[in-house]
Every structure is written in structure tokens, then in C-alpha cells.
Amino acid sequence: MPDVLIADDHPLFRDALQRAVQQALPDARVHSADDVPSLQGLIERYPEAELLLLDLHMPGARGYSALAHIRGQYPGLPIIVVSGHEEAQVARRALAHGAAAYIPKSTPGEGIVAAIRAVLDGDEWLPPHLIGGGAELKRDEAEVAVRIASLTPQQFRVLTMIAEGLLNKQIAYDLGVSEATVKAHMTVIMRKLGVNNRTQVALAASQLAVEPGVLPPMPEEE
Numbered sequence: 509m510p511d512v513l514i515a516d517d518h519p520l521f522r523d524a525l526q527r528a529v530q531q532a533l534p535d536a537r538v539h540s541a542d543d544v545p546s547l548q549g550l551i552e553r554y555p556e557a558e559l560l561l562l563d564l565h566m567p568g569a570r571g572y573s574a575l576a577h578i579r580g581q582y583p584g585l586p587i588i589v590v591s592g593h594e595e596a597q598v599a600r601r602a603l604a605h606g607a608a609a610y611i612p613k614s615t616p617g618e619g620i621v622a623a624i625r626a627v628l629d630g631d632e633w634l635p636p637h638l639i640g641g642g643a644e645l646k647r648d649e650a651e652v653a654v655r656i657a658s659l660t661p662q663q664f665r666v667l668t669m670i671a672e673g674l675l676n677k678q679i680a681y682d683l684g685v686s687e688a689t690v691k692a693h694m695t696v697i698m699r700k701l702g703v704n705n706r707t708q709v710a711l712a713a714s715q716l717a718v719e720p721g722v723l724p725p726m727p728e729e730e
């Protein structure tokens with residue numbers, strides 16, 4: 509039986525996605541996650557999954573960062589992005605980052621089923637009101653996406669925590685590792701992103717934000 513992964517932190521919408529999957533692919537086994545770390549565990553357990561439906565704003569994801577990372581780590585896994593954003597530019601950037609489809613959360617059930625069937629057939633899908641035109645990523649955004657794709661899952665978790673302004677000791681506590689391990693991850697992350705300090709790490713991650721925002725204060729530590 510084919511495996512389908514759903515990553516969304518809203519139980520009601522997760523249930524709606526599961527119903528749509530079962531309608532589009534009746535024999536599918538559906539596996540759910542409510543944050544990026546648990547999603548990474550699911551992908552490791554089901555590496556041959558047919559499809560991933562990914563919430564753009566679930567915990568552990570910042571903008572298109574989780575999409576870029578998963579696409580880099582698992583290029584053969586088709587991804588449908590789901591989001592509360594209705595803007596055409598947001599949808600087209602998702603496709604430019606490698607998503608096969610974009611489903612606004614206002615999409616009725618039959619539209620979600622149509623999107624799933626289209627992607628399983630190897631096609632891209634957008635709702636009718638978002639069709640038209642294309643999107644090319646800005647050079648900086650495309651470069652950061654490639655660099656983020658090279659991070660390991662644990663390095664990606666550290667990256668998102670840095671972008672949230674957490675101290676090394678907070679990151680270490682949340683991950684259950686030592687501060688020395690966090691610092692080692694930081695060194696590798698900075699090298700892979702081509703930057704020199706944690707503020708620049710956060711600025712790089714912000715290139716993949718859906719909307720520009722103010723960075724949280726960065727702690728003064730190495």
C-alpha cells in the first residue's frame with residue numbers, strides 16, 4: 509500500500525487532508541506529523557512515500573525553509589504545500605522552490621482531491637484563481653535555499669532555533685544535547701551558509717520568509 513505523509517499542526521485541517529487523500533488514493537496508508545522534527549522522523553521511516561502534504565507555517569518551519577530543506581534531502585518525494593496564504597506570488601514561490609502543487613486552506617475538498625490526483629499523475633497544480641504567470645526566485649533566495657538543503661535534519665533544527673533568537677543553552681536544552689554540540693553545529697551551519705556569525709545565519713534564513721519581518725534580537729554569544 510502506498511504511504512502518504514501529512515504535516516500540519518491544525519487537527520481539523522489535518523483530518524480534512526486525510527479524507528482527501530483517502531478519496532484520491534483509497535488504499536493509501538496516511539501518516540501525520542504536527543511539527544518539522546516529527547515530520548523528519550516520518551520521512552526516515554517511510555522513505556518511499558508517494559506524497560507529502562506540507563503546511564507552510566507548521567512549528568519548526570520558517571517560510572519556505574522546510575520545503576527547501578526537504579526537497580534537497582529527498583528530491584524524489586513530491587510535495588504539496590498547503591497554506592492559509594491566498595496570494596498568487598506566495599503560491600508561485602512555493603512551486604519555484606520545488607513544490608508540485610499549492611493548496612490554499614480555503615480550497616474545498618474536491619479541489620484538494622484534484623490537486624492530489626494531479627500530483628500523483630506527475631503534474632503541477634494550482635487553484636484556478638492563482639494560475640497564470642510564473643515566479644523566478646531572487647538570486648539570494650535561490651542560493652540560500654540550495655545551502656539550506658545541504659544541512660542535516662539536526663543542523664536544520666538548530667538553524668530554525670537560531671532564527672528565533674534562542675540562546676545556545678536554550679537550543680541545547682530543547683534538543684537534549686550539550687552546548688558544545690550546539691556550537692559545533694553552529695560552526696558547520698555558518699560554513700555551509702557562507703556566513704560568519706549567528707546574526708548572519710538568521711538573516712540568511714529570513715531570505716526564505718513568506719513575508720519580510722523584523723528579526724528577533726540575536727544573543728551576543730559565539
